[in-house]
Amino acid sequence: MEHILRCKDKSQNQWRKTFLSTLRDGLIAYQTKFALHVVMLTALEEWFRSGLVDPENYPIEYESAIQSQGLIGWKNFFLGKISRAWGVAQGQVVMSNGKVREPRSWSLMIVKTTLKQVINLWYQRNDDVHKINTVVRKQNLLSKLKDSIKDLLSMRPQCRATDEFLFPEDPEYLLNSSDEGILSRWILSRKPAILHSVKRAKESDIARTNPIYNFFQPTDPTNFQRAMRWKRDRLLHDPYNKKKRHKAQSLGQPQSSSIQTSIAKFLNPRKPL
Numbered sequence: 001m002e003h004i005l006r007c008k009d010k011s012q013n014q015w016r017k018t019f020l021s022t023l024r025d026g027l028i029a030y031q032t033k034f035a036l037h038v039v040m041l042t043a044l045e046e047w048f049r050s051g052l053v054d055p056e057n058y059p060i061e062y063e064s065a066i067q068s069q070g071l072i073g074w075k076n077f078f079l080g081k082i083s084r085a086w087g088v089a090q091g092q093v094v095m096s097n098g099k100v101r102e103p104r105s106w107s108l109m110i111v112k113t114t115l116k117q118v119i120n121l122w123y124q125r126n127d128d129v130h131k132i133n134t135v136v137r138k139q140n141l142l143s144k145l146k147d148s149i150k151d152l153l154s155m156r157p158q159c160r161a162t163d164e165f166l167f168p169e170d171p172e173y174l175l176n177s178s179d180e181g182i183l184s185r186w187i188l189s190r191k192p193a194i195l196h197s198v199k200r201a202k203e204s205d206i207a208r209t210n211p212i213y214n215f216f217q218p219t220d221p222t223n224f225q226r227a228m229r230w231k232r233d234r235l236l237h238d239p240y241n242k243k244k245r246h247k248a249q250s251l252g253q254p255q256s257s258s259i260q261t262s263i264a265k266f267l268n269p270r271k272p273l
Contacts, residue, residue: 002075004125006048011124016048019117026113030106031093035059039066040086047074065089078118080111138180145183146175152187152194159197160204166193 004012020041027037039062043053053074055066065085072081087103094100156167167190168174177183 001078002051004121005075005078006051012121015117015121015124019114019121020044022117023110023113026109030101030109031095032090032106036062036086036089043069044074044077062089078114080115082107082110082114086110141180142178142183145180145187148187148191149175149183152191155194155198158201159194160201163193163197166190166197 006012023044024037024041027040032040039058043058043066046053046057053066053070055063055070058066065083065088068083068085069077072083084107087107090103090106092100092102093106153167153171159166168186174183174186
C-alpha cells in the first residue's frame with residue numbers, strides 16, 4: 001500500500017497532486033483553520049517525499065496531532081484511520097447560517113475525500129499495470145464475439161438446407177456491428193440450433209448414402225465378407241496411427257506395405273441391366 005502511495009511513477013505523481021488539491025478544496029469549504037490547513041497538507045507532502053514526518057518541523061499546538069498520527073501510521077491515514085487530535089485541533093466552527101459544525105463532521109469529510117481518491121488510485125494503478133481500460137475491454141469482447149460468429153457462419157455448408165433461415169442474409173452487416181448485446185443475443189439464439197442442424201445433416205447423409213458394394217458384385221464371397229469386417233483403425237496404411245506401426249515393429253511383425261490392396265481384387269462392376 002505504501003509503495004503505491006509513494007511511488008515515483010509519473011501517473012502516481014499526478015495522483016498525489018490531484019489528491020492534495022482535492023483535499024485542500026475540502027478543507028477550505030469546511031472553514032478549516034488556516035494554520036491547521038497548512039500543517040496537514042505539508043505533513044502529507046513530507047510523508048509522500050520521505051516516508052517520515054518530523055513533529056519538530058511544525059507548530060507546537062499541532063504537535064499532538066502529528067505525533068498521534070505517526071503512532072497510527074501515516075499510510076493508515078489513506079485507509080480512513082485519522083487521529084482524533086486533528087478534530088480537536090480544528091474544534092467547532094459556527095457556519096454562516098448560525099449552525100455549529102462539529103469536529104466529527106469535519107473529520108468525516110477528510111475520510112470520505114481521502115478514500116474516494118484512494119479508490120481512484122487503485123483503478124489507475126490497475127490500468128497502468130495491466131494495460132486494460134474500458135475501451136480495450138470492449139474491443140476484446142467484440143473480437144471474441146465476432147470470432148464465435150465467424151465459426152458459426154463457417155458451418156453453413158454443413159447444415160441442412162431447411163435450416164438456411166438460421167443464418168443472416170448479410171453476414172458482413174452483423175460482423176460490422178459494435179453492439180456486444182446484439183452479437184451476444186445472436187450467438188445465444190443461433191448456436192444450439194446450428195450445431196443441432198450440423199449433427200442432423202451428418203446423420204441424414206450417412207443414412208441416405210448407399211454402400212459401394214451395392215454397385216459391384218464380389219469376385220470371392222469369402223474374401224469379400226472378410227474385407228467388410230475390417231474397421232477403419234485396421235487399414236494397412238494409417239498415417240495418423242504411429243503407435244500401431246511401432247507396436248508391430250517391436251513384436252517383430254513385418255511392416256505393412258504403404259500401398260493398400262486395390263478394391264478391384266474383391267469387386268467387379270455389375271453389368272448394366
